[in-house]
Amino acid sequence: MTVALNELSVGQEIGTAAIDVSRADLVRYAGASGDFNPIHWNGRFAEQVGLPGVIAHGMFTMGAAVQVVTDWIGNPGAVVDYQTRFTKPVVVEDIDGPGATIEVTGVIGAVDEANSTVRVDLTVMSAGQKVLVKAQAVVRAW
Amino acid sequence: MTEQKGVNPELAGRVYPAGDAYSVGREKIREFARAVKATHPAHYDVEAARELGYKDLVAPPTFAIIVAQRADAQLIEDPEAGIDFSRVVHADQRFVHHRPIVAGDDLVAELHVDQVRSMGGGAMITTRAEISTAEGEGIATTTSSILVRGEGQ
Numbered sequence: 001m002t003v004a005l006n007e008l009s010v011g012q013e014i015g016t017a018a019i020d021v022s023r024a025d026l027v028r029y030a031g032a033s034g035d036f037n038p039i040h041w042n043g044r045f046a047e048q049v050g051l052p053g054v055i056a057h058g059m060f061t062m063g064a065a066v067q068v069v070t071d072w073i074g075n076p077g078a079v080v081d082y083q084t085r086f087t088k089p090v091v092v093e094d095i096d097g098p099g100a101t102i103e104v105t106g107v108i109g110a111v112d113e114a115n116s117t118v119r120v121d122l123t124v125m126s127a128g129q130k131v132l133v134k135a136q137a138v139v140r141a142w
Numbered sequence: 143m144t145e146q147k148g149v150n151p152e153l154a155g156r157v158y159p160a161g162d163a164y165s166v167g168r169e170k171i172r173e174f175a176r177a178v179k180a181t182h183p184a185h186y187d188v189e190a191a192r193e194l195g196y197k198d199l200v201a202p203p204t205f206a207i208i209v210a211q212r213a214d215a216q217l218i219e220d221p222e223a224g225i226d227f228s229r230v231v232h233a234d235q236r237f238v239h240h241r242p243i244v245a246g247d248d249l250v251a252e253l254h255v256d257q258v259r260s261m262g263g264g265a266m267i268t269t270r271a272e273i274s275t276a277e278g279e280g281i282a283t284t285t286s287s288i289l290v291r292g293e294g295q
Contacts (some may be wrong), residue, residue, distance in 0.1 A: 019179060032170075032177035033208055037227070049228060058232040063178030063204040070203070075194055076182045077242030079203040085234040137203070 003073065005113050014106045014120060015068040020098035021056055021090065029060040040126040045093060055089035061102055061131060062086075065124045068106040069137045072120070080117065081138035090126045102126045109136060114139050149265035149290050150224045154258045158216040160250035163276045164209050168245040171199045172239040177204055191244070201243035207235070210271040213251035224268060225267075225290055231263020233266060233287040240280045248276040256285070 035057055038045040046054050061082050070076040083136045093099035102124060109121035117138050123130035165182035168188070182192035184200045191199050218225050243249070251275070257268040266289050273282040 018277075025177075025179075034200060035211060037230075059204060059207050059235065060178065063180070063202060063207075066203050067180055070180070070182055076180065076184055076202055077194065077196060077239075078202045079237075079239065079240050081236070082203050083234070083236035086232050107225045124260045126201070 003118065005111055005118065005141055007072065008108050008111050008118060010108050010110060012108045014072040014108060016106070017065075017068050019064050019067075019102040020102045020106065021060070021064075021092050021102060022098050023054065023094055026054065026060065026092060029063075031056055033057065033059060035059065049090075053091050054094065056092055056100065056102075058084075058086035061089055061090055061124065061126075062135070063103065063124050064113045065104045065132065065135060066127065066137055068104050068122070069120050069139060070078045072106065073139045073141070078139045078141070079137050080140050082136070083123075084124075084135035086131070087133045088126075088129045088131045090131050100126055102131070105139075118135055148263070148292065149260075149267065151258055151260065151265075152221055152223035153217070153223055153255045153267065156217075156255045157177075158213065158220075158253040159272075160252045161212070161216070163248040163250050164212065166205075166243055166245055166247040166249060168199050170206065170208075171201050171245055174205050174208070175202050178204065179180045184280040193214065196242065196244050201245075202209055203239070205239060205243055206237055206239075206271075206273055206282045206284050209249050209251050209273050210286065213253040213271045214269055214286065214288075215271065216253060217255060219268075229264070231289045231291060234285075235287075236285045238283045240282060243281060247281070249273055250276055251280060261289065264290050265292075266290075 110119040122135035
């Protein structure tokens, strides 16, 4: 897909997603990424270190949230720059089925016609709180 | 080895050289893509990736974290660094891709400790991994800040 840069306007919404997260998803991400920090799977440990419970890997949330961007641009290799700050933990309850939901909205943050790039700003919420701040993906529009 | 209590303030500027190459495999790309719930066919189907002009499966945009965190481990496990991993919180992360990572790449990462700031009883450490192919082609620059919480933080 090619995006016509002159048809984009700052503030325009490019997509939304609601991502369910279960404890099994965190175990899967731990295995796939190699990040086995017990705060992401062991409730006793998480509470001992002062957390409200098992929390999602920040990198799980960051990795899942960018899907709205790749869906829009149609090419995962088009993401040339992606950054975020992790501000609030996503607490994942130990229940059958999803223990948390992450809600993602992407809007156009900037259009750079000279470099053929578009910045997408992501709002990423869970349980009514912003869990990522300054989540921005720059994509190349061929 | 010096006994160190808390994060060593003299870490800034340290460089950990690239270790063994990480070989990016198709099944690892598929596994990681499933784990972040990425659905694009270019992560799973070689033909779909080739239709987009890639020579093999394309890694999701945050895949480089695997290589970056392997490089970070050199710092975290360095007894001179004084980092208690159980008190580490990921504060921010950035990926700048010089080209997409594809299956078949052999990647190495040189780790730079860019900044160490004391925060109360803890410290914020910013690292940068320069990821390249074993032949020296620049692939990605990742930067990461971790907060090592002090006692009572």
